[in-house]
Amino acid sequence: KAGVTQTPRYLIKTRGQQVTLSCSPISGHRSVSWYQQTPGQGLQFLFEYFSETQRNKGNFPGRFSGRQFSNSRSEMNVSTLELGDSALYLCASSQGVSLLSDTQYFGPGTRLTVL
Amino acid sequence: KQEVTQIPAALSVPEGENLVLNCSFTDSAIYNLQWFRQDPGKGLTSLLLIQSSQREQTSGRLNASLDKSSGRSTLYIAASQPGDSATYLCAVNAGNNRKLIWGLGTSLAVNP
Numbered sequence: 429k430a431g432v433t434q435t436p437r438y439l440i441k442t443r444g445q446q447v448t449l450s451c452s453p454i455s456g457h458r459s460v461s462w463y464q465q466t467p468g469q470g471l472q473f474l475f476e477y478f479s480e481t482q483r484n485k486g487n488f489p490g491r492f493s494g495r496q497f498s499n500s501r502s503e504m505n506v507s508t509l510e511l512g513d514s515a516l517y518l519c520a521s522s523q524g525v526s527l528l529s530d531t532q533y534f535g536p537g538t539r540l541t542v543l
Numbered sequence: 544k545q546e547v548t549q550i551p552a553a554l555s556v557p558e559g560e561n562l563v564l565n566c567s568f569t570d571s572a573i574y575n576l577q578w579f580r581q582d583p584g585k586g587l588t589s590l591l592l593i594q595s596s597q598r599e600q601t602s603g604r605l606n607a608s609l610d611k612s613s614g615r616s617t618l619y620i621a622a623s624q625p626g627d628s629a630t631y632l633c634a635v636n637a638g639n640n641r642k643l644i645w646g647l648g649t650s651l652a653v654n655p
Contacts, residue, residue: 432586437584461641467647470632470645470646470647470648471632471634471643471645472645473641473642473643476641483641484639484641484642486642518586518587520587529574529575529592529636529640530640531589532589532640534586534587534588535586536584536585536586537584537586
């Protein structure tokens with residue numbers, strides 16, 4: 429079974445631009461979650477999509493948005509990029525049945541650099 | 544507010560040593576605690592998950608313990624190997640495993 433894939437793997441943008449990141453979950457998984465990882469803050473939860481609906485949301489500004497398609501693939505968009513948005517963006521998929529303890533499988537991440 | 548701290552931030556050991564990574568958390572009201580491994584370019588891999596009612600979990604050369612009352616967990620790695628070099632993260636689940644509270648990790652280097 430193929431793992432979680434994320435594209436692109438590396439991205440360089442300038443302040444004010446917008447960016448779209450893509451995540452393809454493991455086949456059969458209906459939940460996709462997005463995380464931001466920075467050296468100072470560590471991993472922080474952005475949001476989760478389950479069956480095309482946002483089910484959970486972290487504490488990020490509205491510049492961060494996402495969506496999920498009927499095939500469970502998900503995209504994350506960041507508008508009006510700021511220098512502080514430079515980070516590793518990780519996507520994780522799971523079957524999504526239980527929010528308590530279902531296993532999440534992480535992708536390799538997209539490294540975003542904002543200049 | 545739950546906070547998770549990992550000490551040390553970095554560790555370098557010779558091959559074959561037994562080692563302990565530490566994770567502390569401020570609120571004992573947890574559902575479970577997980578240890579992950581992060582390799583550059585490969586994402587995160589779940590190593591061990593300890594439910595709040597458990598004291599420890601073992602997988603191969605890895606053993607994780609949990610002491611809720613003191614807010615501590617340790618990851619013990621026996622007979623370390625160069626392939627163990629990675630960043631180890633602990634994460635606390637307070638009831639929603641999407642909103643895990645993560646430590647900043649311990650970067651481990653095992654030298655041949």
